[in-house]
Amino acid sequence: MLSPIRAGQHMLRNRVIMGSMHTRLETEPDGIAKQIAFYAERARGEAAILVTGGFSPNAEGIFDPEGPRIDDPKEAENLRPICEAVQAEGSLLCAQLLHAGRYAKIEGCVAPSPIRAPINRYVPREMTDADIRRTIEDFAKSAANAQAAGFDGVEIMGSEGYLINEFTVPHTNKREDEWGGSAENRHRFPVEIVRAVRERCGPGFLVIYRISAADLVEGGAPADEIADLARKIEAAGADILNTGIGWHEARVPTIAYPVPRGAWRKAAANVKAAVSIPVVASNRINTPELAEDILTSGEADMISMARPFLADPHFVKKAREGHADEINTCIACNQACLDFIFSDRPVGCLVNPRAGRETEFRDTPTESPKTVAVVGGGAAGMATASEAARLGHDVTLFEAQDKLGGQLNLAQAAPGKDEFNETLRYYSGQLQKHGVKLRLGQRAGLDDLNGFDHVVISTGVTPRIPDLLGVDHPSVATYAEILSGARAAGETVAVMGAGGIGHDVAEFLVTEPAEAHNTDAFCDTWGVDPKFATSGALAGDPLAPKPSRRKVVMLQRKASKPGTGLGVSTGWILRNALRKHGVEALGGVVYDRIDDAGLHIMVDGAPKTIAADTIVLCTGQEPERALAEDLTARGATVTMIGGAKEAAELDALRAIDEGVRLAQSL
DSSP states (O other): OOSOEEETTEEESSSEEEOOOOOOGGGSTTHHHHHHHHHHHHHHTTOSEEEEEEEBSSGGGOSSTTOOBOOSHHHHHTTHHHHHHHHHTTOEEEEEEOOOGGGOOSTTOEESSOOOOTTOSSOOEEOOHHHHHHHHHHHHHHHHHHHHHTOSEEEEEEOTTSHHHHHHSTTTOOOOSTTSSSHHHHHHHHHHHHHHHHHHHOTTSEEEEEEEEEOOSTTOOOHHHHHHHHHHHHHHTOSEEEEEEOOTTOSSOSSSTTSOTTTTHHHHHHHHTTOSSOEEEOSSOOSHHHHHHHHHTTSOSEEEESTHHHHOTTHHHHHHTTOGGGOOOOOOOOTTTHHHHHTTOOOOOSSOTTTTOGGGOOOSOOSSOOEEEEEOOSHHHHHHHHHHHHTTOEEEEEESSSSSOTTHHHHTTSTTGGGHHHHHHHHHHHHHHTTOEEEETOOOOTGGGTTOSEEEEOOOEEEOOOOOBTTTSTTEEEHHHHHHTSSOOOSEEEEEOOSHHHHHHHHHHHSOGGGGTOHHHHHHHHTBOTTOOSGGGBOSOTTOOOOOSSEEEEEOSSSSOTTTTSOTTTHHHHHHHHHHTTOEEEOSEEEEEEETTEEEEEETTEEEEEOOSEEEEOSOEEEOOHHHHHHHHTTOOEEEOGGGTOOOSOOHHHHHHHHHHHHHHO
């Protein structure tokens, strides 16, 4: 991973690319300054190449009305300070050229054929021959604009179901002219774009092509067509082939936590076997060890990681210096990266509040050190304690349990969410590194907190017990008891509550643990060809039913469809996983009572009894605030954060952000 590699006329300092991510920083006040801070920090972290978020080559290709373009030379020139900042730190910067095609959320979007994308309400206009040739020229002009502005190269986005990818497969290309029909015709558009960019920009300009190595949609490309396209792209002048996995409309998860680490490495290997230029593996690679294994196995020449550089911009530098254990690992939660982007917010990161907000934080030690007590060792408490100690405060952390983690210890029990182990590892190491005094197994009392300049209450939450007749029945358990293993569930289970916790508990109850850890089991569950050879790399219906360990019904009082409040980019995965395993979800439920017969409810005014061996309470949380109230009465300086401040859904994103920001403000 750390060895140099030649790509075109460039000798790269290592084999790591920071993959392209939409950041929306360009829409912010002082957008250039924020982008400079964002990219320069990751260049200091020693990624060999940084790839920007996508710039459209023309007006038709913008992802949304605010999407950035690079077809205007003056607009491109405004980006020069970003290039200079990255290059000053020793990295190369490439602008991604992305035409959204039928994914463009604008009137007048275009595509090879007028087929509406299931994730877009706009029907695209079919491109004419003149449109196609003009668009090829637009790519070449935009690449030249990037070159003139100081970029070292471009990445041409040919995957993920965007315009170029749409031309390459029958799924979206129904044309009968020279741009459709045979594979040779369907490949003509991307090949002509690469050739035009190379001719316009010359041999010293780095050209990366992002090839779809597994479309994961019906009518997608088989492996032999992908290999054929790869060879043509190499011949047209590309220096590097980066691999993309899955279309945005695919019904197979590709980068979220249910996907095993390294699940797509063999898709990259198929491409590598076809060409001699460097090939890049991507998606769900988040540790140096995994990157090293993929490279030494010969499956790829380079590694692309995007979100791991949100989580820790110094990923490569820490690995090079022998401090890989200090890397803040991406847990693939998508909460503050993709979910923020899809909600028209600038990019962020659950485990790293600085990501995308670098200008809001300081690293200089405090000039007035304080003695700080942090009560509670969950996400909020660990974030506060480690950051405060890093800045020079004298910190003592009290945790009533004999281990750190709080609610994270429950969250990591959900399928695929064992990545939270990495967050616990990271914070445990940071607490030790910065000299935080740990008081594990000690429930802090008032007297323990005398003499501290500042007391932070991060005591978290406890499960809310509803006021319901029979709630003390032996069949009833809280989500905490189930996820912690303190209680075992029976064969038929009713889950009261269909929020994030309810869905996690339901999936925990019906799926086999191997599905989130073993690539073959994952492929079997989601209908993926593990050899990535078939059309679209599919081997079956991604939504086909799967065996369930238990019969589970999930209920909620709201009349809305269960699961509507889940994450934008992960909710569909959870909902589909539960449907595949036969979980029934009921909304508009009125709870009546619990007795030996089960859970008695009313649905649409009609009584119904859910005969369940186990009834799991996922009915919210209550804050732990008693200590804070007593301390305030004594006149102590107290701040409540995390669940103690607001007992909403378990939210490590809010908890960590509040903790770090509080520590910065001390």
